[in-house]
Amino acid sequence: MSVKKKFKGLSDKAVGWLFIGPTVLLLLAINIYPLVYAIKMSFTNFYANKIGREPQFVGLKNYIKVLNKEAIWEKMQVTASFMFWTLLLQAIIGLGLALLLNRKFKGNELLTTLIVLPMMLSPAVVGVFWTYLYNPQVGLFNYVVNFFYDLGSFDMIGSSTLAPWAIVIVDTWMWTPFTMLICLAGLRSVPNYLYEAAEVDRASKWQQFIYITLPSVLPFLLLALLFRGIENFKMFDMVVELTSGGPGSATELASINLKREAFEKWKTGYSSAFAVILFVTIFGFGNVYVKVMNKIKER
Amino acid sequence: MAKVELKKLFKTYNKKIKALEDINLTIEDGQFFVLLGPSGAGKTTTLRCIAGLEKIDSGDVLFDDENITHDQPASRDVSFVFQQYSLYPHYTVYENLAFPLRSPMRKLPEEEIKNKVEKIAEMLKISNKLKNKATELSGGEMQRVAIGRALVREPNIYLMDEPLSSLDAKLRETLRVELKNIQLNLNATILYVTHDQAEATTLADKIGVLKEGKIVQIGTPEEIYENPNSIYVSQRLGSPKINILPGSLFKLNNTAKIGLRPENIELGNGPYEGKVISTENLGSETVVAINFQDNEILASIQGSYKSSINEKINFDINTNKVLKFDKGDQRIYER
Numbered sequence: 001m002s003v004k005k006k007f008k009g010l011s012d013k014a015v016g017w018l019f020i021g022p023t024v025l026l027l028l029a030i031n032i033y034p035l036v037y038a039i040k041m042s043f044t045n046f047y048a049n050k051i052g053r054e055p056q057f058v059g060l061k062n063y064i065k066v067l068n069k070e071a072i073w074e075k076m077q078v079t080a081s082f083m084f085w086t087l088l089l090q091a092i093i094g095l096g097l098a099l100l101l102n103r104k105f106k107g108n109e110l111l112t113t114l115i116v117l118p119m120m121l122s123p124a125v126v127g128v129f130w131t132y133l134y135n136p137q138v139g140l141f142n143y144v145v146n147f148f149y150d151l152g153s154f155d156m157i158g159s160s161t162l163a164p165w166a167i168v169i170v171d172t173w174m175w176t177p178f179t180m181l182i183c184l185a186g187l188r189s190v191p192n193y194l195y196e197a198a199e200v201d202r203a204s205k206w207q208q209f210i211y212i213t214l215p216s217v218l219p220f221l222l223l224a225l226l227f228r229g230i231e232n233f234k235m236f237d238m239v240v241e242l243t244s245g246g247p248g249s250a251t252e253l254a255s256i257n258l259k260r261e262a263f264e265k266w267k268t269g270y271s272s273a274f275a276v277i278l279f280v281t282i283f284g285f286g287n288v289y290v291k292v293m294n295k296i297k298e299r
Numbered sequence: 300m301a302k303v304e305l306k307k308l309f310k311t312y313n314k315k316i317k318a319l320e321d322i323n324l325t326i327e328d329g330q331f332f333v334l335l336g337p338s339g340a341g342k343t344t345t346l347r348c349i350a351g352l353e354k355i356d357s358g359d360v361l362f363d364d365e366n367i368t369h370d371q372p373a374s375r376d377v378s379f380v381f382q383q384y385s386l387y388p389h390y391t392v393y394e395n396l397a398f399p400l401r402s403p404m405r406k407l408p409e410e411e412i413k414n415k416v417e418k419i420a421e422m423l424k425i426s427n428k429l430k431n432k433a434t435e436l437s438g439g440e441m442q443r444v445a446i447g448r449a450l451v452r453e454p455n456i457y458l459m460d461e462p463l464s465s466l467d468a469k470l471r472e473t474l475r476v477e478l479k480n481i482q483l484n485l486n487a488t489i490l491y492v493t494h495d496q497a498e499a500t501t502l503a504d505k506i507g508v509l510k511e512g513k514i515v516q517i518g519t520p521e522e523i524y525e526n527p528n529s530i531y532v533s534q535r536l537g538s539p540k541i542n543i544l545p546g547s548l549f550k551l552n553n554t555a556k557i558g559l560r561p562e563n564i565e566l567g568n569g570p571y572e573g574k575v576i577s578t579e580n581l582g583s584e585t586v587v588a589i590n591f592q593d594n595e596i597l598a599s600i601q602g603s604y605k606s607s608i609n610e611k612i613n614f615d616i617n618t619n620k621v622l623k624f625d626k627g628d629q630r631i632y633e634r
Contacts, residue, residue: 193383197381197385197448211389
């Protein structure tokens with residue numbers, strides 16, 4: 001007691017605040033404040049390029065405009081299909097790779113590091129160099145495809161039917177390692193004696209997978225997909241570098257469309273409303289998803 | 300059920316650590332065989348070699364005279380109770396118990412599975428827990444389920460690796476009795492591993508004593524207790540533990556050491572005089588520690604025994620029951 005009294009330091013609570021304070025301030029400044037500001041702007045007819053003009057309150061007009069615009073629903077569809085295919089492929093390939101890497105073999109660690117490399121690159125850089133890979137004349141991608149199956153000349157980025165697949169392939173190439181890593185963590189958490197018990201209980205390899213591996217790894221996989229889902233809903237940099245939303249608007253994701261409305265057409269009020277709608281959508285989906293995920297975890 | 304034989308079994312881990320050395324033993328059909336030894340003696344390794352979970356270096360494993368040394372675990376058809384509760388955590392008790400019956404090598408109709416699971420659940424008194432998830436059980440219930448999962452089918456042999464060691468004393472006693480009854484009812488062949496002497500003596504038809512990867516003696520619990528072939532074996536059974544004393548203490552010729560069970564010492568009168576160090580009343584018996592010529596001797600007396608510390612005490616020993624050992628701690632047998 002006497003020793004304690006000599007030092008009049010900060011209380012535990014104060015130290016706690018001291019540690020998280022800077023982060024909280026930073027979050028307030030660059031996340032929360034812009035959000036609140038955007039919500040406020042979404043109810044006005046503000047144009048950021050018209051300096052000096054006082055924005056006027058227009059009520060829900062911007063929201064009605066966004067939701068009634070057919071083009072918006074097209075962008076949403078492009079985004080949804082992009083998300084569906086990337087998440088599906090990343091789940092299957094990521095889990096598959098994790099299962100392979102979970103076995104013990106020589107060079108296991110090195111291979112894991114190599115597979116993880118794409119994830120460490122900048123998305124914009126990935127976008128740029130895949131434009132070279134996809135080049136119909138000199139690109140490696142077309143060469144490899146034609147090596148196995150002669151499709152003749154085709155342009156992944158130039159064709160409006162192939163371009164959506166082009167961005168799905170690049171995103172899968174880049175982010176499958178992420179699902180793989182998290183699945184691998186899940187697989188490593190399964191105690192070996194469960195497999196031994198199953199083996200003695202004469203379970204087939206398939207039964208072992210269904211009864212032991214899958215239920216153990218599923219919560220991990222779902223968590224990885226949640227992260228990937230949120231990221232891909234707002235996917236921007238990689239696709240802009242690769243296709244800039246084209247050809248036409250074949251790969252124009254919601255976020256790309258939003259950037260065009262906000263910073264090319266300068267419809268700040270309108271695009272604020274769009275941004276808020278996107279935010280609410282992803283927030284809602286995210287919450288439902290987390291609830292479902294927790295249910296599965298409890299099972 | 301089958302007769303299980305191990306012949307000249309050798310096993311090393313990482314090519315260096317000797318786990319098993321020349322293990323030879325036969326477990327007869329319907330026999331309850333207990334492997335007894337401290338941790339690291341090779342008990343679990345022996346079980347795992349029989350189950351096929353470990354590859355052996357050399358030697359043979361025979362089930363009913365058939366050599367299955369190189370068979371996969373699944374084709375050996377053994378059941379295994381692991382020391383940890385190795386239940387499938389994402390499934391209910393029912394699913395856990397039904398799991399071995401769902402093996403593609405068995406293909407039982409669902410109706411039969413249900414009957415068997417319910418029967419075994421009743422036997423182990425977990426019928427009311429069938430719908431619970433495996434992770435929602437207490438330790439004792441989990442281990443019952445683990446035992447149930449082994450008993451639900453009729454394999455060649457039941458292998459049990461200290462199945463009761465993680466339970467509290469009371470539950471351990473109850474399950475021990477149940478396990479013996481179940482074994483008698485099913486006429487099951489069981490190889491049971493433990494370091495607990497009470498389990499060994501109450502359950503076993505035969506005990507094999509392991510020491511550093513070798514079997515040092517095989518016999519009935521009575522033989523192991525009354526006729527151990529070395530000091531090591533004599534110390535495995537008996538509570539309070541056997542007194543190991545220098546042979547010179549009681550003027551015995553050609554004897555390096557003697558083993559004297561606490562119950563073979565009579566207190567009150569006799570030619571030897573010592574001092575009481577402590578007394579411990581265990582209810583049905585009292586353990587008296589005596590200092591005799593700077594050796595501590597434990598004596599156990601029926602009922603309670605009153606004496607105070609440092610009090611002088613006379614005692615006698617039952618010379619017929621004295622176990623004599625040579626310099627190498629091996630038993631000297633008298634002709």
